[in-house]
Amino acid sequence: MILFKHFKDLLKLLSKYRKEGRTVGFVPTMGALHEGHLSLLAACKKSADISLCSIFVNPTQFNQAADLDKYPRTLPQDIDLLEQAGCDILFLPAEDEIYPPLFEKRQYDLGELETLWEGKHRPGHFQGVSMVLDILLSRIQPNWLFMGLKDYQQCRVVEKLLRLINSTAALLPSPTLRERDGLALSSRNLRLSPEQRQMAPEMYKTLQQAEESIRHKPPAEVVQNAIQRLEKKGFRVEYFAAVHPETMQELSEMNPGDEAVIVVAAYLGDIRLIDNLIIGGIQEDEEREGSKKT
Ligand code: AMP
Numbered sequence: 001m002i003l004f005k006h007f008k009d010l011l012k013l014l015s016k017y018r019k020e021g022r023t024v025g026f027v028p029t030m031g032a033l034h035e036g037h038l039s040l041l042a043a044c045k046k047s048a049d050i051s052l053c054s055i056f057v058n059p060t061q062f063n064q065a066a067d068l069d070k071y072p073r074t075l076p077q078d079i080d081l082l083e084q085a086g087c088d089i090l091f092l093p094a095e096d097e098i099y100p101p102l103f104e105k106r107q108y109d110l111g112e113l114e115t116l117w118e119g120k121h122r123p124g125h126f127q128g129v130s131m132v133l134d135i136l137l138s139r140i141q142p143n144w145l146f147m148g149l150k151d152y153q154q155c156r157v158v159e160k161l162l163r164l165i166n167s168t169a170a171l172l173p174s175p176t177l178r179e180r181d182g183l184a185l186s187s188r189n190l191r192l193s194p195e196q197r198q199m200a201p202e203m204y205k206t207l208q209q210a211e212e213s214i215r216h217k218p219p220a221e222v223v224q225n226a227i228q229r230l231e232k233k234g235f236r237v238e239y240f241a242a243v244h245p246e247t248m249q250e251l252s253e254m255n256p257g258d259e260a261v262i263v264v265a266a267y268l269g270d271i272r273l274i275d276n277l278i279i280g281g282i283q284e285d286e287e288r289e290g291s292k293k294t
Pocket of ligand 1: 176
């Protein structure tokens with residue numbers, strides 16, 4: 001694995017690869033890597049000739065400074081994991097490589113995606129995500145971009161961003177990888193106390209129960225029951241909703257065959273967890289296949 005800290009050196013090598021006709025797949029991360037990230041790398045290696053991962057804890061996407069400070073940083077271990085998984089290139093930019101002193105903030109018209117769910121509860125978050133990806137993608141110009149459906153709304157935002165910035169990269173979303181007990185893998189899981197870790201799988205169980213009952217009950221009732229169940233189990237729910245897979249608008253009714261996504265964000269103590277379950281469409285099957293088998 002070749003490690004770069006500066007665009008200049010990275011782009012020189014990428015330009016050589018491109019002249020040789022080799023394709024590049026890009027997996028952007030914030031580090032504290034786990035098997036979920038590695039599944040994106042595996043997908044990348046399948047599709048692209050060259051796999052490129054980045055690790056950059058992007059300050060502009062944190063709407064709370066404390067969250068940025070507490071974000072886990074495990075670089076030596078991350079490097080080992082990527083090396084073992086056969087990553088070709090690791091890009092590790094410092095903050096001023098991405099945001100030089102005279103950098104001018106950019107704004108993106110993300111429409112309603114910015115005011116719903118994650119957008120509403122994390123003001124500025126998707127602008128920060130868009131900004132860092134705009135900077136990375138416009139320089140790296142990968143053929144494919146690999147991101148996880150664990151961050152469902154982020155995938156929708158990125159699809160929109162790619163159109164806004166006329167990127168030639170195509171987004172290939174990967175299914176959510178889970179622990180055996182259903183908890184979606186996340187860097188934040190490292191911060192759960194043993195007691196919270198035991199409680200955490202309830203989030204996915206509640207999503208599964210909601211999926212089951214939404215087939216014969218109105219979404220509003222299902223959502224209300226799910227929130228009550230999670231609160232009883234010790235979560236502080238920020239949102240729980242059944243939404244349209246593209247617009248992410250809340251659904252007031254569901255008919256047989258309709259596609260939907262159930263999205264949730266809830267706190268255990270001061271740790272914010274998010275998850276989702278895709279109903280109908282191909283992703284649901286992929287999600288099941290992508291899960292670790294018990
Ligand atoms: P992060 O480092 O948290 O910004 O995540 C980097 C990428 O990994 C994002 O595209 C996430 O959606 C993806 N990711 C995070 N957790 C998982 C997971 N459990 N399964 C699959 N992809 C994931």
